[in-house]
Amino acid sequence: MKGLLITLEGGEGSGKSTQIQLLARWLKEEGHEVVCTREPGGTPLAEEIRDLLMVPRAETVAxxxxxxxxxxxxxxxxxxxxxxxLQRGALVLCDRFVDSTSAYQGAGRTLPEEAVMELNRLATDGIWPDLTLILDLPEQEGLQRARNRGSDDRMMEETLSFHRNIRSAFQRLAQEEPDRITMVDGCLSPEEVLEALKERISALLQEHSLSQERSS
Ligand SMILES: Nc1ncnc2c1ncn2[C@@H]1O[C@H](COP(=O)(O)OP(=O)(O)OP(=O)(O)O)[C@@H](O)[C@H]1O
Ligand SMILES: [Mg+2]
Incomplete structure (x- = not known):
């Protein structure tokens, strides 16, 4: 694939959307085609599914x-x-992707990990993140930030221990896949987080341009 898929992950309010915007501006200035997108969502149908998933409801969702x-x-x-x-050669920045499903539906909802992973593979059909950046933050801090911003999605209603499990799951994923996943301290200032992310992405871009040169 000519392009690169970079995903941002982390709990509620960890700074994903803030950083995606800053990263997109930087990468565009560097001359890249950048596609910013998010999950769930990114197409009209997928955004409708997002609305179904986010809205708080009386019925407990299986x-x-x-x-x-x-x-x-x-x-x-x-x-x-x-x-x-990716086929056009764009840099795709995606706000949440397969690791959120592993963390929320696997660790959070306690669905079997293998089933979650099998469906991740099926839905992505051979596409996988080249780089995943996890913003790590104590759950109370992230929830407070999200509340201050005015968030009321369904996950916000979950218990603190649910969100603690999510954080541990992301930490575990980062340990298991150090080559693909980089974890950054989300408690740092937005500028400091951005610097850390830029450093990791720069390294990826350099590796990628070398491998493109070799194959051309
Ligand atoms: N490094 C930071 N330090 C302090 N506040 C921050 C930082 N990054 C983002 N914020 C603020 O915290 C709030 C949540 O940030 P943001 O929306 O980027 O998080 P998110 O991970 O996208 O959240 P969600 O999971 O709810 O989509 C915003 O009000 C944002 O301005
Ligand atoms: Mg967000």
């Missing part, structure tokens, strides 16, 4: 139903947005 809705949105998003962008 964990498996939730997992399948996320994966349905993802299949559409990968086919119609992410894959074509």
């Amino acid at each position: 964990p498996l139903a939730e997992l399948l809705l996320y994966q349905a949105a993802r299949a559409q998003h990968v086919r119609d947005v992410i894959r074509p962008a």
